[in-house]
Amino acid sequence: PVPTEPLAAAAHTIGWRTSKWPLKREHLYLVGGDSPLGLRLPLDTLPWVLPEDIEPEFDVDPFAAIGALPDPAAPLTAPASSTDLADQPDPRQVIHTALAIEVRAGRLHVFMPPLKHIADYLALVTVIEQTAAELSLRLWLEGYPPPRDARVKMLSVTPDPGVIEVNIHPASSWNELTSNITTLYEEARQARLGTEKFMLDGRHTGTGGGNHATLGGITAADSPMLRRPDLLRSLITYWQNHPALSYLFSGTFIGPTSQAPRVDEARDDNLYELAIAFQQMEHALPGTEESKRPWLVDRLLRNLLVDLTGNTHRSEFSIDKLYSPDGPTGRLGLVEFRAFEMPPHARMSLVQMLLLRALVARFWRTPYKGKLIPWGTQLHDRWMMPHFIAADMRDVVQDLRSAGYAFEQHWFDPFIEFRFPRYGTVTYEGVELELRQAIEPWNVLGEEVSTGGTARYVDSSVERMQLRVRGLTDSRHVVTCNGRPLPLHPTGVPGEFVAGVRFRAWSPWSGLHPSIGVQAPLTFDLVDTWSDRAIGGCVYHVSHPGGRNYEGFPVNANEAEARRFARFVAHGHTPGPVKIASGDLNPSFPFTLDLRWQPD
Known part of the structure; x- marks a missing residue:
């Protein structure tokens, strides 16, 4: 393996330096196992410096101005440094990442190292591609994914217990979203994968995987949730007032310990605290003015939109990537709507997304001023029954039609028949x-x-x-x-x-x-x-x-x-x-x- 590290990536001058690895033995011995080479390197045997002596390497600020990506046709070579590599380098000079290449199962695998900047990652991939083309080699890329960047769209496929999780890239228009969802369903069908399953007793259910919708902007600064915090307040209040939105599209496992508990499930005092947070939001961020303090909406709601264990991700409205205090990787301006299970047909999924888009558009124009309703035991009484769920959805449809959005009640009849x-x-x-x-x-x-x-x-x-x-x-x-x-x-x-x-x-x-x-x-x-x-x-x-x-x-x-x-x-x-x-x-x-x- 050849340790590498990028230099001056922010200026688009891709430079790389390397160092020798001072090992206790003459040869490098991998950690035992059948994992890829890059995961078995004995990095813990290399010299390390104390944490307080490490020069911090900051992540890219998602709110920083970004330009165009480097031209892929531009030359990527640079004059080699004449500095000799020391046999026993100073611990500060030892690099702890590597580009690892191995032959496994008759194929050439290239393990990508972790990188902080997308320009560095693309430069490295370009060099690998050019080298493979010159040598007429087929190879497989593996290792660390590219760093998140607003200029690059990503689609990830991850195996989960019982399902295959596909995170499709963001869509900026309805036509693009329609194309993404219909293509995904069709490709799944061609691969003999289903979007539904049946229990032994004949119950028709979803796959168990989520159809979660993530809403944000092209960049964090463009996120409507950070620019207009009243939009997030309107959505939370509207969902709380209409339990059908929480239960009609969800899976079989619901309730306070589920993957997407409502804000008022099993926490009676949480609704009262949420009302106080909304009052503070109205006081600090009045009207529909665009906020100049994007962190405030996260601070007001972070400790309320959680499950019983305090997990910000397992919530009906997940804001762990809105403006997290943990660092730039959690400050993406994203809100995830988790109370959606994978429906059996692409058009049902599109209806879910259309409903969400219509509510966002409506509340952007006219914020929702409803009050939080203390449902109490009614949540797990009347709102568990299909009659009241259907009646509540009729109210939602009528509300949207009154606001100028031509929704039809029969669009949601398949959900009623599928769920009940x-x-x-x-x-x-x-x-x-x-x-x-x-x-x-x-x-x-x-x-x-x-x-x-x-x-x-x-x-x-x-x-x-x-x-x-x-x-x-x-x-x-x-x-x-x-x-x-x-x-x-x-x-x-x-x-x-x-x-x-x-x-x-x-x-x-x-x-x-x-x-x-x-x-x-x-x-x-x-x-x-x-x-x-x-x-x-x-x-x-x-x-x-x-x-x-x-x-x-x-x-x-x-x-x-x-x-x-x-x-x-x-x-x-x-x-x-x-x-x-x-x-x-x-x-x-x-x-x-x-x-x-x-x-x-």
Whole structure:
């Protein structure tokens, strides 16, 4: 390996110097392993100076003025230095980076060293390319990625557990964004990669990977979030006022311990502190004037837009790259919207991005002045049900249409059907019962000993369903689930009511309330109180009612739908006289019947 280091990169005069590596042995011996050569260099055996004696090398300021990149056709050679390399150089002169070249598996690999300036990186790549062309060599570049620079677009592909994460380059127009997303979906299909998956029981879900949207400017100084902090305040407040924006596009794992918790989930005092931060923001950054203190918005919100552990990245609005106090690499003026899961179709992804763009454009013109709403337990009660999520999205669409953006409600119907699949519908004597999946937040349990040390398991044993009733006479009919009356709430349409059911669907070896057994199947009875008999009903099973054990996952949406429908039985109501149990419900969750909770 040849240690290298760039000189005078800021002036676009690419110079390089080197030094000998004073080793204890005559030859250099790599650290054992099968990693690339550049990761196995014994750098810790080289002479190092004390941290206080190191001349600091500062990162490029993202707010500094930038010019054009060097001309790739310009000569890159420079007169060689006549300085002899000392056999025992001063520790200050020892360079601890190297351009490493090796033959591995019959291929020539070039390991790129870490560099601070994009001009240096491009110069090195150009020399490598020219040399390979002259020698007619095919080679593979690996190692450290190029330094982040606003003048260079980057696309990264990273393997993650169960998914392949693709970070596409930024788009500056709607046409460019449309091209990027449709091309990505098509290339994934050609590579036999899917943007959806199916559970054994037929549930249709996303891949588990995020469809996170990052919003910023071409440069940090151009970021709308730093120029107009009221824009970020408007977005946070609007999302807090409309829980459908948090739950409709998210994945199966939601709640305070998820990857994108809401600002008001499980932290009651956080909403109060956020209101104070907004007051200070209005006082320090009044009106819609462009801010001359870009760091202030980060300081006001950094400790509030976090999860339960204080992680700024695991939040619905991630601002860890907005104007971080840690250094220039975190001062990019970027805000990441993390409450988006990968939808199964490219047009669904485009609708998500269009919604975000429309809200940003609207709040740039007219800041949102709504107040934060203390939802309390309603977040995990009414806002877990598809009826209220759909109603909230209608309000969002109407809001955008009033502001001049021609959105249509039916654009979001695929999200409702995908997020809340229908299991079945039955009708008895003019009364219709429709059963749909609802959202259930999962709890993260306490630490337990595992094979590798300690672990915190996720309790996914509880499920939630929504039952919608049409044509019901509230003074005559009552709907029960496993003998307990449902808390039916009117929807505003005569004769239409909805209610949620929360129940223990599985019995894992580790979970909350281990003394509560499985409460499935669910038997729904439509009871006529005038005759004290059930006139009809339906049954929902969490697995195949015949005991069938599926050997594999569904191959497509049709098979998944068939498995879901097989778990719904359009008969099986309770025969004979029906005695309705006590109707005392949990006052903290008035929209949901929790079968685990026993009334006093």
